[in-house]
Amino acid sequence: MTTSITREQIVHAADDLFYRRGFEHTSFTDIARAVEISKGNIYYHFKTMAEVLRAVIEARLQSKRDMLRRWEAEEPTARGRIERYIDIVTVNGPDIERYGCPVGTLTTELAKLAHPCRDEAVEILTLFRTWLRDQFVRLGQADDADELAMRVLSASQGIATLSNAYQDRAFVQREVADLRAWLRTLETVAHE
């Protein structure tokens, strides 16, 4: 794996533009301008736009894996870790209000385009899904772990979509609080 600085800058700029403006609305020229290099330079590192996208997805996967590992180091309890995930919508609130969830919006866009990289984009969602599932197992919910993980994913996606539509912080706060309360309810039941 090459670790050219230019290559990394391209991926970083593309990542940002795909998120803020959407994959389809981002051109080679846009990326070149963001990195302040020539279009031909990008072509040296990536033969096609799909290759750039693949590299961006790979980078996102890696960054999310690192984040989850960090959370596991910082949060001793499974509940604390799940709460970390739930809190994303408030921690990244301003970005989500403007551009939506980076994971959800990309997979939705690629689905409509029937893009070859669609499944790779879904992998990012699956990364969170399996991680959340593990946490629920540790919470003593082995039987329903995947169902509960999907519930959390689903709730987050819904909150992100409406946050993006209405920019209503009170709504996000309320939903996050309710999700946390629901999580505590689960734990109580498990201890019985």
Next chain:
Amino acid sequence: MTTSITREQIVHAADDLFYRRGFEHTSFTDIARAVEISKGNIYYHFKTMAEVLRAVIEARLQSKRDMLRRWEAEEPTARGRIERYIDIVTVNGPDIERYGCPVGTLTTELAKLAHPCRDEAVEILTLFRTWLRDQFVRLGQADDADELAMRVLSASQGIATLSNAYQDRAFVQREVADLRAWLRTLETVAHE
């Protein structure tokens, strides 16, 4: 308001294409081919692509208003009406699996594009929001009506997003059942 047949066909085809392929991925040529007319013909009815989009949003608003009115005629109870909304994700299951929620995906896409019509697209969501709010008021939940409406909207958007990502019918069924159960809980509380 003109009611030209050609105009209506253009709006209908554009509506379909915007949903299935996305607004940005749909060109004048695509629409012309779908209706089997010339590109210049479209221009006679709509001066710009934004005008087509505006007409599509207007048509969707009208069609949703009609749908809600139909529901009110068919369902005598507020709970039945809300359940009708919740059931959308199963009734339109196949489409949502492939293309996502028509309302959510459009508003998200227009938000990224910072498109002038973004607010008009959000209006469709608001139509459901206020309608749901009214139903919750009738359910005896006047104090929390808007919060509950947002909860239902949020849940639906989340389910639609994950249904689109994983094409998992069992997940959708389960979430719908849980939402219905939650709704009954609300009613019981209200009657106490």
Next chain:
DNA sequence: GACAGTCTAGGACGTCCGTCCTAGACTTCG
């Protein structure tokens, strides 16, 4: 200093886009 390998700039290419123009066909009605 010569050379090979790596990286970069700049622009050519064919294609498709949104928009706009023009010429003509069709309808309506005096």
Next chain:
DNA sequence: CGAAGTCTAGGACGGACGTCCTAGACTGTC
């Protein structure tokens, strides 16, 4: 019949796109 208004086809236009090519600058090694 003929004139006015409505609708349609087809293509011109300037620009932006993804892709690709070429020439040269840079770096390290002998």
